[in-house]
Amino acid sequence: MTFLIRALLLVTLSAVVPHAALAQVDREWVNIYEAKVRNGLPYRLMSPVGFDDNQRYPVIVSLHGAGGKGTDNRKQLKQWNQQLAGEQIRKDYPCYVLAPQSTGLWDETHLRMIQAVIAELPAVDKDRIYMMGHSMGGHGSNILIQLAPKYFAAIAPSAGTGLKRTEEFIDPSKMKDVPIWAFHGDQDKVCPYNRNLKLFNELKELGGNMKLTTFKGDGHGIAGKMIPGADNGNTLMTGERCDPEPDFLKWLFAQRLPGKQAAAEEERTEVPSDFLKFNHGEVERRYLIYRPKDLPDNAPLVFFLHGYRGDARGYMELGMNRVADTNGFAVCYPQGEKDRKGIPHWNARLKISKVDDIGFLSALAVHLQSTYKLDPKKTFACGISNGGFMSYTLVAEKPEVFKAAASVIGTMSGLTWKHRDQIKPVPILQISGLNDEIVPYDGSMSPRGGWGGAPNQDIIMEFWKILNQTKTEEVV
Known part of the structure; x- marks a missing residue:
């Protein structure tokens, strides 16, 4: 009897509620x-x-x-x-x-x-x-x-x-x-x-x-x-x-x-989870730093920059600290400020905010070099996606601070590429996905917001190859 009542109820509802309304209900939860x-x-x-x-x-x-x-x-x-x-x-x-x-x-x-x-x-x-x-x-x-x-x-x-x-x-x-x-x-x-x-x-x-x-x-x-x-x-x-x-x-x-313990695939080294604060331009900025035990003076310093929408605390879980333990360097995980849409980002000469990330990251690097006796000649930038964009911009505009950059699924922003004639030789590593739909390999990223404007990665790498007078051949 209960089954019969339920069946009749379903039939009645399907007769009364238009298919368009049912589809709308379906879209409402899907769109969440x-x-x-x-x-x-x-x-x-x-x-x-x-x-x-x-x-x-x-x-x-x-x-x-x-x-x-x-x-x-x-x-x-x-x-x-x-x-x-x-x-x-x-x-x-x-x-x-x-x-x-x-x-x-x-x-x-x-x-x-x-x-x-x-x-x-x-x-x-x-x-x-x-x-x-x-x-x-x-x-x-x-x-x-x-x-x-x-x-x-x-x-x-x-x-x-x-x-x-x-x-x-x-x-x-x-x-x-x-x-x-x-x-x-x-x-x-x-x-x-x-x-x-x-x-x-x-x-x-x-x-x-x-x-x-x-x-x-x-x-x-x-x-x-x-x-x-x-x-x-x-x-x-x-x-x-x-x-x-x-x-x-x-x-x-x-x-x-x-x-x-914070999530990790292997036993991880204990790391800080509370942000440190650094004032720049009357703005209180945040960062995390990891230093292996018994790190000697004049050790290298690596800035690891998160992607768009990123949280620096999450990036401490990606394994860089273990690499730092093995190779003897400090890692800084700075936190990006929010853009006009309220999304954490890095302003790599983009049009989505007026945040001075070039000034902040450069000043923070100098501060960390002094505070922890890290090597100013071995301070580097790397990042994922938007962090990769920022890494390019840092070495392009502050080569006296950042001595090399590694970009993972990032590229040069339109404005940084436009002013490439002002860039000095700096070692570069680029890692891209050939089928990346967010930061396309072929350089077809929209210039909206200042993101796109640089050509495909082959042309960008050729620019750096000539600038750095690289003599090694490509290996696939």
Whole structure:
């Protein structure tokens, strides 16, 4: 009787509510997820409701299944994404939800791209980065957690242990210390249930931390039950390490990396997380600095500049500190100010703000050289995307301070290129993606805002080659 009433109600609603109105409802929640592309990776991003820069927000990485594959930047949004976009859930659990889109199985390349996106998000709680997905997305969750078990605080894979023909790909020992809440229908004909049960028993033997919810009588289509649960679900736990909280979202957001350490793929060196302050031009600017233990006098200094929308604290998680430990140099992570749209940036002679970043970064470099006895002849700039733009501008206009620059998926801004005849020889490293849609390799970036105007990377590199009288040949 209940089923009949529900069916009649659905029929009645579909007759009364126009298709256009239903489509509008669908677009409303979808549009909460802003469509973006970073270095060839399409993704949708839902930001925390009521964002406050003084707070720290968790991140949920949402991995789609095979049905979401493509480049349309829409199909990857699934039922659980709609649930997470619900008004009450957003109010109760303000967080980022990052939904990348792939054209094939999730792998290490996707992981690095996802990490790069998260590194540029402002006010992220690095201790609470989570991952969930269904079918191929659950499979991806189980793959990526083995590659970065100290990056994610918890995962929630649904039907994620592979197809009948999938070779064994899970090493339980690599994920035994990660809180896992897995879901599966016991009648799943696509991704056999017994494979998840086998993983559960293996982790139980290892003293792992896994909860497995089995939906009795269900097949493969259980993605919509992960968050709300269902009456036919029964949950097993591998042992006392498991959090018995029955509500999925309460469980998820309670999980943190052990010892409240910031996320990292390996054991990281302890680093400061509070900004230091530096006054320049009557403006209080912020930065972080990392110095390896027993760093000698006259050590090099490297400025690592975040991308557009970036947060310097996130960039401390990308591994530069470990490189500094090995090679003996200090790293400065300055924080960009907000442009006219309220977005953190670097003003590489752009038209989007009047912030004096050239003056600030140069003055900060001199201050750090003096304070920590660092080598003025070995002070360098590097950065990602907008940070790469700024690195070019710094060596172009302040070569007496910055002695070399490395740009990753950045380029020269239109104005910096226009005045290239004033640039002095300086060593340059450029790393680009041939299919980059944000900072195109072919130089077709729009001049709007002062970003575009420089030619393709081949011409830019030829300019620097001639200027620096480089004699080495290109090696591919």
